[in-house]
Amino acid sequence: MKPTFYAMMSRMKYIPRWTLMHNVRSESLYEHTAEVAVLAHALAAIENSRFGGNVDEGKCVLLALYHDMSEILTGDLPTPVKYHDETLRDAYKQVEKEANERLLQKLPENLRDEYAPLLLAEDSVETKFVKAADKLSALIKCVEELKMGNREFVSARKSTEKALKAMDIAAVDCFIKEFLPAYEMTLDEQEAQG
Numbered sequence: 001m002k003p004t005f006y007a008m009m010s011r012m013k014y015i016p017r018w019t020l021m022h023n024v025r026s027e028s029l030y031e032h033t034a035e036v037a038v039l040a041h042a043l044a045a046i047e048n049s050r051f052g053g054n055v056d057e058g059k060c061v062l063l064a065l066y067h068d069m070s071e072i073l074t075g076d077l078p079t080p081v082k083y084h085d086e087t088l089r090d091a092y093k094q095v096e097k098e099a100n101e102r103l104l105q106k107l108p109e110n111l112r113d114e115y116a117p118l119l120l121a122e123d124s125v126e127t128k129f130v131k132a133a134d135k136l137s138a139l140i141k142c143v144e145e146l147k148m149g150n151r152e153f154v155s156a157r158k159s160t161e162k163a164l165k166a167m168d169i170a171a172v173d174c175f176i177k178e179f180l181p182a183y184e185m186t187l188d189e190q191e192a193q194g
Helices: 005-014 029-051 057-066 086-104 109-119 125-147 151-167 170-178 180-184 187-192
Strands: none
Touching: 005 029, 005 086, 029 057, 029 125, 029 170, 057 109, 057 125, 086 109, 125 151, 125 170, 125 180, 151 170, 170 180
């Protein structure tokens, strides 16, 4: 039997996000994953350098790269469905866990221990930062869609901002205040900033 883990991971580029909403620009799970990895690193670096944190930046990046891998098998379940109620949320978490366990089996046995902590991550400060980066990626998507005139994302932006505020992470608040405004600028405006 040939190991298919990496080939399956590559299929994230075929999985669309935001499927219940009109998108001016579609986004794949692969794109989202890359952005979450960049944002998780940014949040950890901000927390460590500005707020005296002790967040493992490398671990954040690795966890972010694999945070949605279960969606290769489950697809991207829309947020209103996934979080409709506690029973559904818990059931979906179990489905995600089982999907990740199946994906682990696609690796040669001698590599599984390397990937198990990434696919079956337990709660830690780093997983908290990845969840924040995931939400921040959603907020950036809302900002970008709204910038292009897509009012479909007005409500999503408000609820995502509220969820990020509730996380009470200094680095997140800092990113939103200091770095998020640049996402509303044109390339020329960004370039002119220095």
